[in-house]
Amino acid sequence: MECVFGLVGDGFALVAADSSAVNSILVHKSNEDKIMILDSHKLLGASGEAGDRVQFTEYIQKNVHLYEFRNGIPLSTAAAANFTRGELAQALRKSPYSVNILLAGYDKDIGPSLYYIDYIATLHKVDKGAFGYGSFFSLSMMDRHYHSGMSLKEAVDLVDKCIVEIRTRLVVSPPNFVIKIVDKDGAREYAWRETIKDAEVPTA
Amino acid sequence: MSIFEYNGSAVVAMVGKNCFAIASDRRLGVNLQTIATDFQRIYKIHDKLYIGLSGLATDAQTLYQRLVFRHKLYQLREERDMKPETFASLVSALLYEKRFGPYFCQPVIAGLDDDDVPFICTMDCLGAKELAKDFVVSGTASESLYGVCESMYKPNMESEELFETISQALLSSVDRDCLSGWGGHVLLVTPTEVVERTLKGRMD
Numbered sequence: 001m002e003c004v005f006g007l008v009g010d011g012f013a014l015v016a017a018d019s020s021a022v023n024s025i026l027v028h029k030s031n032e033d034k035i036m037i038l039d040s041h042k043l044l045g046a047s048g049e050a051g052d053r054v055q056f057t058e059y060i061q062k063n064v065h066l067y068e069f070r071n072g073i074p075l076s077t078a079a080a081a082n083f084t085r086g087e088l089a090q091a092l093r094k095s096p097y098s099v100n101i102l103l104a105g106y107d108k109d110i111g112p113s114l115y116y117i118d119y120i121a122t123l124h125k126v127d128k129g130a131f132g133y134g135s136f137f138s139l140s141m142m143d144r145h146y147h148s149g150m151s152l153k154e155a156v157d158l159v160d161k162c163i164v165e166i167r168t169r170l171v172v173s174p175p176n177f178v179i180k181i182v183d184k185d186g187a188r189e190y191a192w193r194e195t196i197k198d199a200e201v202p203t204a
Numbered sequence: 205m206s207i208f209e210y211n212g213s214a215v216v217a218m219v220g221k222n223c224f225a226i227a228s229d230r231r232l233g234v235n236l237q238t239i240a241t242d243f244q245r246i247y248k249i250h251d252k253l254y255i256g257l258s259g260l261a262t263d264a265q266t267l268y269q270r271l272v273f274r275h276k277l278y279q280l281r282e283e284r285d286m287k288p289e290t291f292a293s294l295v296s297a298l299l300y301e302k303r304f305g306p307y308f309c310q311p312v313i314a315g316l317d318d319d320d321v322p323f324i325c326t327m328d329c330l331g332a333k334e335l336a337k338d339f340v341v342s343g344t345a346s347e348s349l350y351g352v353c354e355s356m357y358k359p360n361m362e363s364e365e366l367f368e369t370i371s372q373a374l375l376s377s378v379d380r381d382c383l384s385g386w387g388g389h390v391l392l393v394t395p396t397e398v399v400e401r402t403l404k405g406r407m408d
Binding site for chain 1: 211232234237239240260261262265266305
């Protein structure tokens with residue numbers, strides 16, 4: 001029951017994702033970070049099969065970094081989105097990745113943008129998007145309350161409304177969510193919304 | 205649900221007096237959920253040639269990228285734009301190449317040839333061309349579109365009347381199809397200008 005959703009506000013883009021790693025009926029952990037920071041000004045929120053998700057998003061991240069090392073300038077958000085779609089499309093008829101992606105980024109000349117990329121490589125630039133069973137609730141909440149140019153406070157309130165809706169109405173709803181933001185100052189973690197706290201793993 | 209009905213689409217093209225019109229709906233869905241209401245299905249190949257791709261959105265995007273690539277190469281070699289008939293043969297060949305693993309798209313091609321005589325054609329997902337003198341349709345709403353176009357079409361309509369006819373045909377057909385709609389996109393092409401208009405229909 002993975003939930004990923006995101007929206008574009010005034011000069012920023014937000015992506016929220018649940019953080020449970022589940023295998024059949026077992027919850028491995030509840031603080032899994034499913035929103036990867038691609039580079040200084042890009043976020044990649046992914047949902048889908050666990051192995052594919054990690055492998056594919058890491059592959060995209062490394063290739064985005066490689067472009068920046070080779071060419072001295074970072075990829076634009078649109079270029080990164082099209083690259084991601086291309087990789088998914090090439091693999092589609094060979095060995096498809098079951099990963100749904102919301103790619104959020106900030107470009108100096110364009111501002112914030114959000115791209116919806118399906119697991120079958122459908123690409124579309126959107127103002128608000130969502131994947132998973134949670135999308136039935138979060139998309140409807142965003143349809144009701146979203147307007148273009150929302151302030152950060154309004155947007156986070158809307159994200160919280162969506163999370164409350166998912167928690168109330170989805171049968172096996174994930175307990176914890178992570179929210180990440182990307183704006184002119186870069187991509188970073190904004191907040192966690194937790195109802196279950198995992199025990200801290202001692203680092204090696 | 206068939207793979208052709210996964211995203212939902214409706215595309216229609218009509219011939220007028222020295223002009224043509226090509227129109228599509230704007231919905232992008234995933235089965236019964238609507239993801240976006242501003243999806244672009246009609247693509248420009250050159251000033252006097254347009255292709256509308258209905259069916260699976262990811263294959264429409266891949267096919268469009270391959271066609272633009274082939275047309276740009278053609279332009280470099282031949283130093284001119286492709287004629288619509290030639291382009292239709294190219295699309296047909298590209299589709300038949302994938303005979304045993306096809307692109308799930310039904311293209312609608314509309315263009316003005318060198319003497320500004322309008323040309324329209326459609327084909328199935330395997331590249332079987334269907335040339336028509338009056339109108340061509342494709343997508344999930346194609347059955348409704350056939351009926352409405354047959355009733356409303358008249359030969360040799362001027363551009364404004366053609367625009368009215370194709371708009372009414374599109375809107376009334378998508379109203380009978382739950383998978384397409386959310387407005388319309390109409391392109392009216394004459395030898396001297398291209399007019400692009402967005403239609404507001406029933407938003408459901």
